[in-house]
Amino acid sequence: MSRRSQTRLSVLGALATEPATGYGVRRAIIETLGHFWHESFGQIYPTLAALEEEGLVERDSQGRFSITDQGRAELTAMLAEPPEPQPPRNGLLLRIFFAPHLSRKQARALLDATADAAKNKLAELEAIERGLDDETRSEAVFWRATVRYGVHHARATIAWVDETRALFEARRSR
Amino acid sequence: MSRRSQTRLSVLGALATEPATGYGVRRAIIETLGHFWHESFGQIYPTLAALEEEGLVERDSQGRFSITDQGRAELTAMLAEPPEPQPPRNGLLLRIFFAPHLSRKQARALLDATADAAKNKLAELEAIERGLDDETRSEAVFWRATVRYGVHHARATIAWVDETRALFEARRSR
DNA sequence: CTTTGCATGTAACATGTTACATGATTCA
DNA sequence: TGAATCATGTAACATGTTACATGCAAAG
Incomplete structure (x- = not known):
């Protein structure tokens, strides 16, 4: 069972709302999901590169990323999966x-x-x-x-x- | 700021209650902390080895670990630290x-x-x-x-x- | 005699953070 | 002109899971 990275989900979700640079994705995540989610640059940039290679997002000439149709399909698929129960560590x-x-x-x-x-x-x-x-x-x-x-x-x-x-x-x- | 492993804390705490083998530590954690905590063997064995090297626990001839006085002091010190707020990811x-x-x-x-x-x-x-x-x-x-x-x-x-x-x-x- | 539980460990992998390096642009 | 913000990325590290390998002992 491959624990799919939830970073992919948050990044795709952010780009589904609005195209943005990597920096902008992080700002969007902080501003809109900040009270229950967190991402660091060290995750965002590699994730964007991977998503681009898979054809789920594309980069325009200004370096802005936007989500592709394939990316929207993947987003919906990931959202439909039950959130993996994180092993409890309180x-x-x-x-x-x-x-x-x-x-x-x-x-x-x-x-x-x-x-x-x-x-x-x-x-x-x-x-x-x-x-x-x-x-x-x-x-x-x-x-x-x-x-x-x-x-x-x-x-x-x-x-x-x-x-x-x-x-x-x-x-x-x- | 070094995020100190909480595995150390759970293992020391378990051994403070009762000496046990690595296997027994895990069972104790499952049985007593199971509703809010989790450890895997892949963490427990290396942690025990590290704690032993630091003189916080010691191993008897049967392979049972028990906590040392130094270990108890460390346990109290770790407990007194505020629980590090885990970055929210819901x-x-x-x-x-x-x-x-x-x-x-x-x-x-x-x-x-x-x-x-x-x-x-x-x-x-x-x-x-x-x-x-x-x-x-x-x-x-x-x-x-x-x-x-x-x-x-x-x-x-x-x-x-x-x-x-x-x-x-x-x-x-x- | 075979399954279950006890027991120890490692290796590969996944995920994620922090610190660092670098540079452009904007605003006061 | 200097500070803040925008922007991109990498490398080192920490933490943790999963799967694998191995073997003994007890119970049925």
Whole structure:
């Protein structure tokens, strides 16, 4: 089972929206997918070269890439594949699990930092969501869905921290 | 900034609980951290060799590894470091974002599969949680916290799918 | 006696990040 | 004119997975 690179997917998707240079692809990814996706130049340039060789994108005289018909077909095919479940590796839970090897203070700091990060993320997402209220393009419903995903999960994290603080305190006073 | 391998952390943590062979370390990780962590043999054996060379673990005559005092110190130090934020790469959201390139049916299938997976995960976690009710060891409070994290997030995913289905339907009938 | 589990390891590959090198253009 | 931004790429490194090779021991 060949784990197909998801970089191909994000690059093809970006070019399906709008032709761009390699640099522009990265900017587009940061601006539109930034709250849940990330690419580095070290991936983008080789990927564009490979996509070009496969005839999925083509480069014009200014160095701008655009997606070909074949590229659109490949994009749809890749999108239809189920997202490969990434093997779970949650660094926070690893620390929580082994927290008996930490002092109470350190464990508390870990929870505090987690809640702070989630609250910042939530604020960021809510700002993006408000920005979408003025968006009239029909795709906006999908963009909103990605933001809402983050909102739900940030709130889940915040609720979990509250609950976990109480759980740890109960233990302390037992 | 050197992304320290978290494999070291999981292996040291496992050995802090109980000495084991490389094979046993993996079993312990599957059994106790399985719902949020994963290691392959290809990582565990080289990591054990490296930890041994650093004097953080030692091997007895039967090939069992146990953690040294230095290893415990290193474990505590690594646990105290904030979990490095993994660069966000959410394959599901990538597909949702680019869903305009999918048919409605494919988009719906993606949401259905997501909800199913989350519900299965939730059932699995709730079973683990019930199992913890009989657990008397003091560490159990931390184990429970890791399970509860998964419960909160699985529920968040389920709620998000419900909301998103409604969002997409509203668009459809507009 | 054969399957299952225990046990150790390596090699090839895939993916991805970071740092570096280089240069053009634009804007203050 | 100097800083910021646009632009392209490579090389070294880190991390991790998968497949393969090998062999012993226990259980049925």
